[in-house]
Amino acid sequence: MKYRKNSMAKSRIVLFLPAVLCAFFAQNTQSAIVEDLSVSGYIREGVSMNLADPRISPTDTKDDKYEVSMARTSVRADVTGKLMDVNFTVVGRASREMMTDYLSRLEEGGAGNKAMLSTIISEFGLGSPREGDLGELYNEDAEIREAYFDIQALKNTKLRIGKQIVTFGETDFFQALDVFHGMDMRWRTFLEEPEELYQPLILFNSETYLPSFDGTVQVVLRPGLDDEDNIGTRIGLNGGRWAPNGLKTFDVFGSETIGAPYNLDHPEGDKDDLTGALRWSSMLGSVNYQLMWLHQFQTDPVINSVFAPYKQRPESPVAEAIFPIVDTFGIAANGYLTFGDLVWATEIAYTPDKPYNSGSSPLLNVLDLSINSFQPRDLYLLGGYNGVIEKDTLRTMIRGESTVDLQKYLFTNRPSLWSIQLFDTWITDFNESDDIVDLPAYAATKKEHSTLITAGLFLNYNLDRINVGLAGGYDITYGGHFLLPSVTFAYGDNWRIKVEADLFYPNGVELDDTHQFGTLQDSDQLYVRATYQY
Amino acid sequence: MSYLKVLRIFHALILALLIFPLVLVAQELNPGVIIDKSNLASLTDATFEGVPIKDMIPEKTQWLIENQNLRIKLAASTPMPKVSRTWELAKKYDNINTVSLNKNGHMIGWTAGMPFPKIDFTAPDAASKLMWNFYVGGDASSFDFLNLEKFAFVFIDGKSGIERQQIWALQYYKMWGRAWSEEPILGNNKLLNRKLLFATYPDDVRGVGTFVNEYVDERPDEAWAYIRSFRRIRRISGNSWSEPIPGTDLLQEDDIGFQTKPSNYKSWKLLETKKILLPIHPDMSLWTWVPEAGAEKTQYPAMDLSVAPYWHPNPDFVVWQPRETYVIEGTPPSYHPYGRRIIYMDAATHTIPMGEIYDKKGDYWKGSMHPVMVYSDPDAGVSLAFPALGVVADYKRMHATNYVTGKPVNKMMNTPGINGDDINVEVLRKGEPVQPR
Numbered sequence: 001m002k003y004r005k006n007s008m009a010k011s012r013i014v015l016f017l018p019a020v021l022c023a024f025f026a027q028n029t030q031s032a033i034v035e036d037l038s039v040s041g042y043i044r045e046g047v048s049m050n051l052a053d054p055r056i057s058p059t060d061t062k063d064d065k066y067e068v069s070m071a072r073t074s075v076r077a078d079v080t081g082k083l084m085d086v087n088f089t090v091v092g093r094a095s096r097e098m099m100t101d102y103l104s105r106l107e108e109g110g111a112g113n114k115a116m117l118s119t120i121i122s123e124f125g126l127g128s129p130r131e132g133d134l135g136e137l138y139n140e141d142a143e144i145r146e147a148y149f150d151i152q153a154l155k156n157t158k159l160r161i162g163k164q165i166v167t168f169g170e171t172d173f174f175q176a177l178d179v180f181h182g183m184d185m186r187w188r189t190f191l192e193e194p195e196e197l198y199q200p201l202i203l204f205n206s207e208t209y210l211p212s213f214d215g216t217v218q219v220v221l222r223p224g225l226d227d228e229d230n231i232g233t234r235i236g237l238n239g240g241r242w243a244p245n246g247l248k249t250f251d252v253f254g255s256e257t258i259g260a261p262y263n264l265d266h267p268e269g270d271k272d273d274l275t276g277a278l279r280w281s282s283m284l285g286s287v288n289y290q291l292m293w294l295h296q297f298q299t300d301p302v303i304n305s306v307f308a309p310y311k312q313r314p315e316s317p318v319a320e321a322i323f324p325i326v327d328t329f330g331i332a333a334n335g336y337l338t339f340g341d342l343v344w345a346t347e348i349a350y351t352p353d354k355p356y357n358s359g360s361s362p363l364l365n366v367l368d369l370s371i372n373s374f375q376p377r378d379l380y381l382l383g384g385y386n387g388v389i390e391k392d393t394l395r396t397m398i399r400g401e402s403t404v405d406l407q408k409y410l411f412t413n414r415p416s417l418w419s420i421q422l423f424d425t426w427i428t429d430f431n432e433s434d435d436i437v438d439l440p441a442y443a444a445t446k447k448e449h450s451t452l453i454t455a456g457l458f459l460n461y462n463l464d465r466i467n468v469g470l471a472g473g474y475d476i477t478y479g480g481h482f483l484l485p486s487v488t489f490a491y492g493d494n495w496r497i498k499v500e501a502d503l504f505y506p507n508g509v510e511l512d513d514t515h516q517f518g519t520l521q522d523s524d525q526l527y528v529r530a531t532y533q534y
Numbered sequence: 535m536s537y538l539k540v541l542r543i544f545h546a547l548i549l550a551l552l553i554f555p556l557v558l559v560a561q562e563l564n565p566g567v568i569i570d571k572s573n574l575a576s577l578t579d580a581t582f583e584g585v586p587i588k589d590m591i592p593e594k595t596q597w598l599i600e601n602q603n604l605r606i607k608l609a610a611s612t613p614m615p616k617v618s619r620t621w622e623l624a625k626k627y628d629n630i631n632t633v634s635l636n637k638n639g640h641m642i643g644w645t646a647g648m649p650f651p652k653i654d655f656t657a658p659d660a661a662s663k664l665m666w667n668f669y670v671g672g673d674a675s676s677f678d679f680l681n682l683e684k685f686a687f688v689f690i691d692g693k694s695g696i697e698r699q700q701i702w703a704l705q706y707y708k709m710w711g712r713a714w715s716e717e718p719i720l721g722n723n724k725l726l727n728r729k730l731l732f733a734t735y736p737d738d739v740r741g742v743g744t745f746v747n748e749y750v751d752e753r754p755d756e757a758w759a760y761i762r763s764f765r766r767i768r769r770i771s772g773n774s775w776s777e778p779i780p781g782t783d784l785l786q787e788d789d790i791g792f793q794t795k796p797s798n799y800k801s802w803k804l805l806e807t808k809k810i811l812l813p814i815h816p817d818m819s820l821w822t823w824v825p826e827a828g829a830e831k832t833q834y835p836a837m838d839l840s841v842a843p844y845w846h847p848n849p850d851f852v853v854w855q856p857r858e859t860y861v862i863e864g865t866p867p868s869y870h871p872y873g874r875r876i877i878y879m880d881a882a883t884h885t886i887p888m889g890e891i892y893d894k895k896g897d898y899w900k901g902s903m904h905p906v907m908v909y910s911d912p913d914a915g916v917s918l919a920f921p922a923l924g925v926v927a928d929y930k931r932m933h934a935t936n937y938v939t940g941k942p943v944n945k946m947m948n949t950p951g952i953n954g955d956d957i958n959v960e961v962l963r964k965g966e967p968v969q970p971r
Contacts, residue, residue: 040737078737080966150964152971156955167765193763209955214723286756288769334769338754341869343769403771407871414778415871463689463933464781490781493698493736533737 037081044074044531046188048241050102051501051524056109056248059123067102069241069525072138072187083149091146097138097187103241107132109249111239116255132251134240138187146200156209165198166205166220168279168292169332169397170345173454173473174423175299176395177292177330177349180220180277182233182299182323189242189520191484191502191527199230215282222296224272228264231271232323233299236519237441244519252441253301253321260303260319260441268311268324268355269297275325287335294330297323301440302355308387310355319385321440324355340402347397354393356427356436359386360445389436392428397421410459417458425450438478444513451476465490479507480517496531563587563608568849570605582608582811583856590811590856592878594890594898602929603841606811609853614883615908615917619713620671623647627718635659640752640797641666646711646718648884661802661862664879665792670711670726672884673918674790674906678714680706681949683967684734685939686823687782688834692843692932696830700781701735702743702937703967704789707957710750714914714948721954726750728957731779731789732760734965741965744774744786745958752797760962767959776870782935783900783928785871789937790921791886791904792864792877803863810859810878812887813852813905815922820851822923823938834938836905836923845925845934852905852923858882872899880906883919893930902926911947920946944970 048070053063074095081088099107110119113132122129148162169177173190183190183197190197204221236242237252252259264271279292301321304310314320330349337344401419406412427436430448438446454473461468467488474481486500504520507513561580569577569587574596580587591599591606598604624630624647632643633650639662641649648671650663669675682704689697709725712718725747732743740762747756754772761768771777775786775794787794796802815822815836822836831839838848858881865874876890883906891900904921911917927934951970961968 040735040740042737165765170766172764195763195765198765211955286753336754336756336769336772338772341771341773343771345769403777405871463783463931490738493700496738531738 033084035082037079039077039079040534041075041077042531042533044076044529046070046072046074046527046529048502048525048527051503051526052522054248054522055246056106057119057123057250058246060109060246062105064102064105068100069102070187070527071098071100072096073098074140087150089146089148089150090144092142093140093145094142095138095140095187097135099135103134106240106248107134109239110251111243111249112137112254113239113251114254114256114259114261116251116259117257119250120258129249132239132249137238137240153206154208156211158207160203160205160207163200163202164205165195165200166203166277167194167198168277168290168294169330169349170334170347170399171397171423172399172419172421174397174452176347176397176423177294177328177332179299179328179349180294180296182231182297184234186234186236186238186240186242189236189523191500199232199234201226201230213282215280218279218281219276220279221274221276224270224274226271228262228271231264231269231297232262232301235301235440242523244514245521245523256316258318259316260305260314260321261316262301263304263315263320263322265315266304266312266320266322266324269322270325271297273325287333289331289333292328292330292332294328296325296328298326298351298354299323302388303357303385303440304388305385307385308359310388324388326351326354342400342402344401345397345399347395349395351393351395353390355388355390356446357385357387357440358389358435358437360435360437360443361386386435389434391430391434391436394426394428395424396426397423404457406459412459412461413463414460416460418456420455421453423452423454438515439519442514442519444478444515444518447477449477475507475515475517478513478515478517480515481505482517482520494533496533498527498529498531500527500529501525502527565608565610568605568607569599571600571603574599583611583809585809585856587811590809592810592861592876592888592890594876594901595811595888597898598846598901602843602846603838604846605838605849606813606854607849607852608811609814609816609855611855611857612814612816614673614880614906614919616882617673617676617916617918619916620648620676621651623713623718624649624651624671635662635666638752638797639799639802640795641670644670644711644750646713647671655804655807658803661804661860661864662796664804664860664862664884665796665799665802665864665877668792668879668884668886669796674883674885674920676713676918677706677947678708678712679948679952680704681942681944681946681952681967682939683942683944683969685937686825687779688837688936688938689782690843690845690934690936692845692927692934695839695842695844696834700733700739702733703730705730705952705957705961705968707952707954709954714916723747724750726795728954730957730961730968731786732962732965734967738762739781741962742780743962744770745962746774748795758959758962760959760965762965765963767963773869776866782926783931783933784926784935788900788902788926790924791889791902792875796864798867800865800867802865805861805863805876807858807860807881809856810861810888811854812857812859812878812880813847813903814855814857814887815847815852815905815907817907821939821941822851823940825940834936836938837936843927843932843934845927845936847903847905847923847925857887880919885919885921887921897930899930900926900928909946911945913945914948916947 050067053065076093079090110129111132112134113130115130119129148164151159153159182199202225207218209216238254239251275296277294281290303319304314304322305319328351332347334345399421403415405415436446438444456471459468469486471484483503489497502525506518506521563582627645653663687700707728709720727748729746733739741760745758757770757774759770827833836851838846860879862877873892873894878888885906889902893899903925905923906919907922909920922939924937956968
């Protein structure tokens with residue numbers, strides 16, 4: 001894309017300077033200018049295997065159960081130190097994936113090919129799809145994920161300047177107030193630690209403690225120097241292993257002909273625009289609370305289609321995916337109740353005029369064709385092309401957690417943590433006739449309330465050297481649930497081995513009613529991750 | 535009387551005359567004698583500094599000697615320096631008349647100094663008062679700011695030896711009862727302490743730990759932990775004091791002998807006051823952790839690595855002195871994992887060099903030792919007793935977590951350039967101890 005080089009150059013200059021300085025002085029550790037230099041990180045290998053047979057395209061008949069869907073090597077380095085009395089941190093990460101047989105098949109089918117039209121035509125038995133490149137989606141060159149300075153500007157004011165991650169709110173798994181950063185969901189969906197998925201941004205971040213009010217005011221400014229790839233949450237609609245069932249070879253968000261490629265120049269979501277956040281944190285009695293205002297790109301994209309343009313026509317012929325900037329006002333709080341030894345947390349996030357897509361009649365449904373057993377309507381895709389509608393949205397979360405002593409029954413070495421969280425999205429000015437779709441580019445409609453519940457139980461054995469996690473979630477509104485049993489081995493200082501089963505149980509209906517868990521149908525995985533920490 | 539009978543009586547008398555002095559004059563041991571399983575049985579009639587040895591070694595310590603290769607080296611009692619400041623403050627604030635315990639065993643009316651400078655040891659609340667003296671007035675508690683910015687937890691298997699180590703930081707800032715500052719009380723939040731205890735190495739545990747706001751009144755602690763993978767500070771239970779320090783054999787309260795408000799326990803009882811052999815680390819210049827040393831024996835000189843279970847204090851480093859000791863029994867609340875604990879409190883310094891922990895059935899479960907050393911701060915003109923080594927051993931699992939401290943970079947006591955606001959939950963996010971400005 002024509003703007004890609006310039007934006008990347010800008011952000012890399014900003015990041016290059018501290019990295020060069022650090023590297024230069026790192027070579028001269030005897031220098032008094034750089035002090036307290038510390039390097040830590042990991043070398044990691046993650047391998048996943050299909051536990052179900054996914055349909056990579058509507059006409060796919062091959063059984064891909066037990067195929068290796070990922071073999072990913074990652075190296076991370078965290079460098080911290082002091083440069084002329086100023087603390088700095090640089091976090092770098094590089095990842096490379098082996099193209100397994102399964103991934104090669106997805107590439108040959110068109111995943112990541114930026115040419116969805118060729119993929120669709122091939123489904124009719126006409127020609128072959130253009131081969132895609134999943135390496136571009138999954139591989140990371142040595143990326144500087146974070147690079148910032150920490151400065152004690154005034155007695156009570158700290159500054160953090162550079163590429164960094166700032167979290168908001170209290171919610172696990174989902175994002176109500178924690179919407180300042182998008183996440184890269186393409187290589188492991190939401191299943192990896194959030195720290196590995198967040199898209200860091202170049203920020204000016206200040207925190208000032210006000211002793212008279214016993215609280216802290218935080219100002220975060222994003223001046224607009226970020227690479228466009230770091231804006232918004234990137235979901236699996238470029239094809240690939242985490243693309244929905246039947247669409248794993250369809251590069252919906254890559255195709256510049258009939259797809260919806262990302263546009264970060266849209267007037268409602270321009271990456272060069274100034275965005276930011278303001279937060280007040282304090283305590284009321286024994287309750288922690290935060291009040292915040294975020295003026296930031298919404299994390300989930302919306303489709304700007306040529307059939308009903310949103311503020312301006314899309315740059316691509318049919319549609320584009322954009323991340324409009326919205327204002328979110330919120331309050332988060334947590335506290336402790338001696339009754340039941342319960343820790344509670346809650347969060348309320350209000351976004352006025354939040355953009356959603358409208359149009360539950362899939363675009364391709366008008367094509368009543370059936371050739372080579374492929375019906376375009378089977379895609380149930382390209383819904384939400386009837387424009388963008390803005391609705392007031394309230395997201396709320398409430399969570400309770402405590403410990404339960406299972407030492408006698410399950411032989412754990414300490415009381416076990418359990419947690420239950422309820423999460424709801426309420427469109428306060430909902431109207432059935434608005435025909436809002438639940439997910440971008442999908443045809444299933446959204447209800448006034450969308451409610452999810454998640455729970456977890458964490459068991460520790462052998463002095464925390466063996467840790468078992470049982471996490472799950474249930475979609476109360478649309479049906480479907482997931483289970484994530486895992487065990488992590490932590491022996492010695494260096495090695496960590498994690499084994500996890502990712503099990504998804506969508507509501508079982510056809511793709512025309514695809515909601516969040518429906519996109520994970522037949523995506524069950526067995527995941528083994530070995531990490532060497534240094 | 536026949537001749538033979540007379541001869542027998544005569545021989546018996548001679549024998550008695552020979553033996554009687556031996557019985558009367560029991561063996562007085564010299565300093566430097568090491569008591570271990572090879573000689574314990576034969577020394578039970580011996581004395582040291584005129585006190586029978588068997589009376590100075592508690593039953594469980596004898597069990598450790600006989601069954602767990604504990605070796606104790608005798609040393610002459612040496613007086614510990616007195617921290618006069620805490621006693622002066624007790625007088626200044628008239629603690630004798632103003633400080634008391636409420637019906638829940640909680641201390642009220644205290645400003646600073648030794649809260650209970652005079653105790654009626656026959657009264658039922660004597661032990662509770664001693665525990666408060668330890669917690670807010672004892673040597674190890676008299677710091678306004680305790681700055682252990684780098685110490686190591688060493689994890690030891692009783693059969694195979696050292697498994698691994700983690701590096702942690704402990705930074706406790708006193709907000710109430712400050713002994714070395716102009717103002718005894720900081721802020722108006724009724725905070726007693728702001729406590730940071732967290733790991734800094736290895737990388738996957740950096741930031742793991744807790745920040746606690748502890749109050750001088752009876753409200754529960756406020757506690758937080760940092761969940762690094764979520765980049766988020768998380769509120770945790772106010773009862774975290776009774777929960778394990780993750781991955782270790784210690785509960786949060788096991789640190790430095792006992793680290794929670796005494797009123798969190800259901801009851802305290804003074805069992806007796808007597809001379810007990812307690813572990814002391816006499817040479818302040820010898821730190822218990824030398825991280826730059828290569829071999830384990832030189833890195834952890836205070837640990838007896840020559841023999842299983844590998845966690846006891848090294849008799850070449852830690853000696854045992856007869857000390858006037860309060861023997862106290864504590865009963866925790868019903869939800870607590872422990873059944874009871876026995877505390878051996880050194881009367882002169884109000885430190886806790888030794889302890890025993892029993893499970894709910896009454897079986898011996900853990901032993902703890904915290905040999906105290908004399909820490910001197912010439913600038914402040916003070917010397918006080920502080921544990922530079924800790925041993926918390928689980929004898930059911932045969933596993934221990936020791937803590938060792940190295941020579942501090944910054945002053946360990948009342949480090950200048952750090953104030954109470956610096957000790958906050960955000961430090962966990964960074965995973966590095968607070969440094970002076």
